[in-house]
Amino acid sequence: MCISRFVTGIGMGITAVVTMVYLTEIADKDIRGSLGMLVQVMNNMGSLAVYSIGPFVSYNGLNALLVSLSIIYATMCLWIPESPYYHLKDGRPAAAKKSFMFLKGTKNEKWATEQLTAMRLHVQESMENKTTVKELLTNMRYRKTLYLIAGLKVLQYMTGMCAIQAYLEIIFRQGSSLYRRNVHYRPLREKTSYAHIKHRSSTLTNNSRNIFLPSRCISAQP
DSSP states (O other): OHHHHHHHHHHHHHHHHHHHHHHHHHSOTTTHHHHHHHHHHHHHHHHHHHHHHGGGSOHHHHHHHHHHHHHHHHHHGGGSOOOHHHHHHTTOHHHHHHHHHHHHTOOOHHHHHHHHHHHHHHHHHHHHTOOOHHHHHHOHHHHHHHHHHHHHHHHHHHTTHHHHHHTHHHHHHHHHHHHHHHOOOOOTTSOOOHHHHHHHHHHHHHHHHHHTSOHHHHHHOO
């Protein structure tokens, strides 16, 4: 379990970084923010799809489905063109021009040449001001940003979001069964005794506490 979580974390980190870098290199400035937000939206939609399909299929079936989707995704990535920045960084201006015209959907070579000239200057500036890992950790300007991002991520995970996501199906299942057992709508004109209200409140409290107990602890209770 620990190894799988470690590998999953590495994969999610690589995917997040590579996706955002690629979008930054190929997208216009006007839509970069929207595309970046769309990545997170699609990530949440994928999680919702897994939680929706999971209760109706077996454990092995769900994993087989996810592996199949991953293989399809990896295969489709083979046809994704490299960004013009990548070609310019490796000294391939012709390939950069071809990739730029394909991504922008244009045949105006003059405009493409002008844009690539500006990109080439930006690439040269980036190569001259390259930042190393040592500088990232020792330079105060970068270190503050690194600490801020790391602190926010730690606080985010300390809220218990991972535990809630891992046991969300169990929470949904036990929560729905609790609702069906204990929630009854009564007419307003019907009189309810104080003893009955006290009994119902005690039952709801005990059942609500059992939601967060392991299943073997619940079965062991009298």
